Amino acid sequence: MNIKKAEFIISAVKKDQYPKDDRVEIAFVGRSNVGKSSLINSLTNRRKLVKVSSTPGKTRLINFFLINEDIYFVDLPGYGYAKVSKKEKENWGKIIERYLTDRKPLNKIVLLVDSRHKPTKDDIDMYNWIKYYDYNVLVVGTKLDKLKRNERSKNIKIIKETLNMKKEDDVLLFSALSKEGKEELLSKIY
Numbered sequence: 001m002n003i004k005k006a007e008f009i010i011s012a013v014k015k016d017q018y019p020k021d022d023r024v025e026i027a028f029v030g031r032s033n034v035g036k037s038s039l040i041n042s043l044t045n046r047r048k049l050v051k052v053s054s055t056p057g058k059t060r061l062i063n064f065f066l067i068n069e070d071i072y073f074v075d076l077p078g079y080g081y082a083k084v085s086k087k088e089k090e091n092w093g094k095i096i097e098r099y100l101t102d103r104k105p106l107n108k109i110v111l112l113v114d115s116r117h118k119p120t121k122d123d124i125d126m127y128n129w130i131k132y133y134d135y136n137v138l139v140v141g142t143k144l145d146k147l148k149r150n151e152r153s154k155n156i157k158i159i160k161e162t163l164n165m166k167k168e169d170d171v172l173l174f175s176a177l178s179k180e181g182k183e184e185l186l187s188k189i190y
Contacts, residue, residue, distance in 0.1 A: 001186045005068050006044035011061040013095055015102070019064055025072040025105045026189055029096065030112030031122055032078030035142040038176035039112065040065065040073055043186060050075055062099050071190060072105070079122050101133070108136045108189065115141030115155050115173050119162045127163045138188055139163065144175035 012018050028036050037050040049065060063075040076096050100106070109130050113119045119127070130137045141159055144152075156171045165171070172188065174181035 001068075001190050003044050003067055003186070005066075006046055006049055006073075007066050008049065009064040009066050009072070011063050013061055015098065018062075018099075018103070019072060022105050023066075023071055024107045024190070025064075025074050025103065027074040027076055027100070027103075027106055027109045028112065029076045029109060029126060030078060030142075031114075031120060034078065034112045034114055035176055036075055036078065036112055039140070039142060039174060040075055042174075042176040042179060042182060043189075044073070062095060071107075074099075074106075076100075079126065100129075100135075106135070108138060110138045110140055110189065112140050112142050113159055113163075115144055115152075115159070116146055118158050124163060127165075138185075139165065139169070139171045140181075140185060141171055141173045142176070144173040144180055145177045147173075 009019060010017060028040060030036050040050045041047055044065070044067065050063065061077070065073045065075070067073055076099065079093065079096070100109070111123070111127055111130060113123050127137070127139070139159065141155065147155060152173060156173070159165075159171050160169065170188070172181055172185050174185055
């Protein structure tokens, strides 16, 4: 997939705000501060398509981006750590769940985990939820540039074991900084 055009379409909270044209959607989900915004910007070759913040938890709505006038990338609010109230976090959970449970155009969920660390309980819960609802899932380990080469295989193994993935399931590694893993990720997304 070669991305030539990417544009922000809408931020949504409710179903009636989602795009109604039935284009295929690829959702990106992960804990706060895992690098979702940076990953989407890198894939689309746009530095400021998605707002990147140094403060975790800034994505509070579901953001739709039209890619090549063909499909949507959907940036979901992060889960886990964020300096917001418990009520606000619960609200994000409801927004995410509402989108994921009844969105017919949703073709794939890209679950982002930090490649440097063992997946968190929230990562495990999200992965299990995705599998329970039988979605096509792609697990991507972000922040690859912060791993030493000799740590890669070991960390992939830890991610797969922690998420209880099947042997044949892939974990892709990606760096928004160096763009390493970008072509492979684009080829597996759509």
